[in-house]
Amino acid sequence: MVRLWFDKGTLLLKGDVGTPYGKWDPRIGCFRIKALHYRDVLAYFEESQIAFEDTVQQLPPLETLKSTVQLRSYQESALDRWRRNGNRGVLVLPTAAGKTYIALKAVEVLRTQTLIVVPTLDLIDQWRSRIRECLGVESGAVGGGENTVQMITVATYDSAYLQAAILGNRFRLIVFDEVHHLASPSYMQIAEMYTAPYRMGLTATYERIDERHQLLPRLIGDLVFNVAVEELAGKHLAPYSYEKKYVELAPEEQQLYDKEIATFKNYLREKRIVMKSPRDFRRFIMITGRDPRARDALLARNRALKVALNSQEKIKALSKLLEANKNEKVLIFTLHTELVYAISRRFLIPAITYLTPKTERREILENFRKGNYNTIVTSQVLDEGIDVPDATIGYILSGTGSTRAYIQRLGRLLRKVEGKKARLVEIVSKETMEVGMSRRRTHNTKEKQAVASK
Amino acid sequence: MLPSNLLSVWRRKGTIQPRYAKPSTENLQVANKLIEVYKHSVGKKKSILKKVADDLEDKGYDYHLVRALSLLLDRRSVFKCTSQADPAALRQKLFQATGKNGPATTMEQRKTIIEKVASQLELSSEELEKIMYADLESELLLQDFNSVSAQILLEKYNLSLAQTLLFDSTELRFTVSANWQNIFFKTKRLGLIYDAYKDNEIWVKIDGPASLFKLTRRYGTAIAKLLPTIISSPKWTVEAKILWKFTNEIYTFKLKSWKHSPMFGDKQPPESYDSVVEEDFSKRFKALSSGWQLKREPQPVIAGKHVLIPDFSFEREGTKLYMEVVGFWTTEYLMRKIEKLKKTKERILVTVDENLACERLKKLEKRQSLNIIYYRNKIPLPPVLRYLQDAYKETRTQQTEFLKNLNVTFTEPIIKFEEFAKRTGISTEAVRAALTEKTPSNYTVLPDSLIRKDKLEQIRKKLDKQIAKTRNLVLTEAAKITQIEQVYLTSAIQALGYKIIWHGIDTEKAEIVKLENKATKKATTNDKRKQK
Secondary structure, eight states: OEEEEEETTEEEEESSOOOTTOEEETTTTEEEEEGGGHHHHHHHHHHTTOOEEEOOOOOOOOOOOOOOOOOOHHHHHHHHHHHHTTSEEEEEOOTTSOHHHHHHHHHHHHTOOEEEEESSHHHHHHHHHHHHHHHOSOOEEEETTEEEOOSEEEEEHHHHHHTHHHHTTSOSEEEETTGGGGGSTTTHHHHHHOOOSEEEEEESOOOOTTSGGGGHHHHHOOEEEEOOHHHHBTTTBOOEEEEEEEEOOOHHHHHHHHHHHHHHHHHHHHHTOOOOSHHHHHHHHHHHHHOHHHHHHHHHHHHHHHHHHTOHHHHHHHHHHHHHTTTSOEEEEOSOHHHHHHHHHHHTOOEEOTTSOHHHHHHHHHHHHHTSOOEEEEOGGGSSSOOOTTOOEEEESSOOOOHHHHHHHHHHTOOOOTTOOEEEEEEEETTSHHHHHHHHHHHHTHHHHHHHTO | OOOGGGOOEEEETTEEEEOOOOOOHHHHHHHHHHHHHHHTTTTSBHHHHHHHHHHHHHTTOOHHHHHHHHHHHHTTEEEEOOOSSOHHHHHHHHHHHHGGGOOOOSHHHHHHHHHHHHHHTTOOHHHHHHHHTTTSGGGOEEEEEOOOOHHHHHHHHHHHHHHHHHTTEEEEEEEESSOHHHHHHHHHHTTOEEEEEEESEEEEEEEOGGGGTSOOSTTHHHHHHHHHHHTTSSSEEEEEEEEETTTTEEEEEEEEHHHHHHHHOOOOOOOOOOOHHHHHHHHHHHHHOOSOEEEESOSOEEETTEEEOOSEEEEETTEEEEEEEEOSBOHHHHHHHHHHHHTOSSOEEEEEEGGGBSSOOHHHHHHOOSOEEEESSSOOHHHHHHHHHHHHHHHHHHHHHHHHHTTSOOOSSEEEHHHHHHHHTSOHHHHHHHHHHTOOTTEEEOSSEEEEHHHHHHHHHHHHHHHHHHSSEEHHHHHHHHHHTTOOHHHHTTTTTEEEEOSSSOTTTOEEEEOOOHHHHHHHHHHHHHHO
16 A cells, blocks of 8 residues: 655655655655655646555644635736646735735635745734734744644744744645745745645745745746736835935044044955955955954944944934924834934834834834824834835935845835825935945836836 | 854865864963853843953954853853833833824923923933833843853853854764663654664764755754764764855764863763663673673664664674563564564564563464563573573584685685675674684785785785885875775784884874884884984
8 A cells, every 4th residue: 555644844655656756765765755746746646546545734624714805906816827827826016015915815715724934923913913804713823932723824934944844734825925035045945845735925026136036936836926016006006205315424423434444445455355246245254254354354344334324413314304204104224223222212212123022012013003103213123024004204224235125115115095105215324335335225226216206 | 052153164175173162271261251250240231241252352362252152151141130110111101202292303302201201100310211221132130140160161162163063964974882872862852864884883874854855954953952962972973964055065074082072071971771670680690600791781783774772782702692671562562673673683682571561462472483581570591591502502503614614725815804704694703713713824814804925925015115115105105005905004014014103193194114123123212312
């Protein structure tokens, strides 16, 4: 008798047959198959009319789902394409285009055990409350201290990866939110170690600088739907404008900045190091591990950047802007945790960083939604997917230089609200390296802005 | 274990090693300084401790070391927030006071809000500002510190380094002198798979289920967790494959107890699983003085792809047997055990306590002709001895048979004992004993083989020639020459009339020289004295 079962993120096959994708495992004397190929193995056995005993899947019980999700036309065609592709594939939609609803509709239509994989703990909460609202059931959660498996379960990428050996056979549909994360070497093993035959990937930024997104079709299916911001802007999304405000450093800041940056540049010149791409920079970082002088240069560069990013003049400029827009809902972004707390103390406004406890973060976002708070200062945690429904202005006090983070931040302000015209203002120090960082970013996203800021 | 950015390594010719912190004066000094600071900072802010670490870095101490040590010390510390009001609740009040009116853009607005909230909470404005973010990590106070010596801190650091490097491992091989049971127990619990093979020692390769498909670092963390258990054995050798993410290259990471044990410090002796029954048997058996060497928890025995760890081994003049003591059991368990035993070439006696049977056992005896001794409470000596004697006789007979047949004249230049044993189906030890006892006249005995005298002479001439040409002969060069003749240099060196002079442990520097007779030897030592 042929027997097929699940073993710690892989399938094992015992019996007198081989199978496509099967590999003989001499350690245990069985064929072993990647869980990813479960669907293919089943198809092969059926086609070859091989009788077999299948104990692979251990599925949680099904529940009755409410049906309240109404899709917009473009969402419907996205779901349709995915269905016609054998319930597999990647959907690319801009932030705020309602990716969540497409996924929930898919769960409703298929009515099957589903794992939703998300990048952050905040997103677990957000998905769970959406599931409660739209489908009328309590979902399970894996990650952030919780560990319950239900018909619909939400997990972080980290937990889904670490627990693949025990969760891998418990779902038939797996949804990857912000699917570009999946292409990283470790996370892609999630796709390989889960048996779920149905797979959906959602993202606003499909392409990765390292080209690894090309791995996704093998793991979850082809890109089946792609709609850009410009196709939806104005109609389904709030239009937004973008402007840059230059601030001069205070004289003593400028002096300190020049001194530190000279140390850095002298070192580069002396060693003839050219720094043009992020790869050059990574190579330089590796040198700092060996050469103490390189490390000094790096530290000087970091200090210079810190001066530019934390400039008092920027705080003054920010203060003016805040004063001028007192009744608007505002988000302030900055990369440096220290600066977040300095701004929080200075203006007495709530702060969210990676250090903020989950309950406090929830309380702040909730009060912001209700309008009890109208300004939040935050570092990177809000980068992806978290709903802040009606912020109308965003201030960026420092940038990461990364295209994706930039788009996602814009997206944060794009929630459609009646009569809203979103504004994004970046406050940049003049005559510093930071200008270069910001220019690089805007260059990459030029086209999208051109459309959006009309 | 440390964050990967604190790991610094040496990479050279395909091998990788962490930069261990030797207990040098400088390293002990850094460790001591940090420990002293922690000791004297109870009641102070965490950010002050970080400041001290930063200062040490600025003074030029290796920042990897400084940061890692302070991290290890953090783990021995208790940090707490001790403010008189709950900072989170206080913040909420404060932000709600700011609330809909928007941020406090002017300093006057700020002051008003703070004073209002402070008076509500019966605090002064200064106290309120102090408490506002007192729960941030950098603001926490050091409550308690579990001190440690500088030496031990460095040892813990070194072990953490090795473990951190193993995070990136794709597989690990090891061999140990003891503690097998413990290691396999842990291996299984960590979801890893092992694969045992024999190459002089018993080696065990460890990886995980998905390793079959491709190189993966997935099991690195579990492998790292296994390391402390492996190295708690008195002797061990560990070899891991590291997939270095920055270059995407595979490196070998080696650890050997004679070299690295001092670096990691003293370990807890491995737990023993002794039961009263075994203890008692061991005592009574030794009291017999039967001529058999009894050993407890011997090296494991290969059974197919897995290993068995018998409780005892018995040895006598090249005859070796094992004994396994079974505790609580069911028929199914015994069957499985016997299946496993069948896969091994070794002879294993199984003793089963009838009192510990979890079901009736009669069925099994009929089905199996395996060597099972049933007993109640205590393992009886006579049947064990009978079994041993029978086995011993059998080997003796085999050996005599073998000696008889030895009249066959050898013609090959080299006869390896191991190969010959395989061909004739008796143990290597027996072959060695027999051939040493009755060496054919035209052969010389080496530790692992017989070699024809003319062949030996031929190799000797080759070496002589090489020395005459190059004056001195490096070990590795000599090994190449003998290898062509399929002779293992170190086993033949004495018979060839040579010896090895070591200059350090580098084989490339070791030299081969002729064994001098006593007169010349004295002369050379005298020369050396003169030179001094």
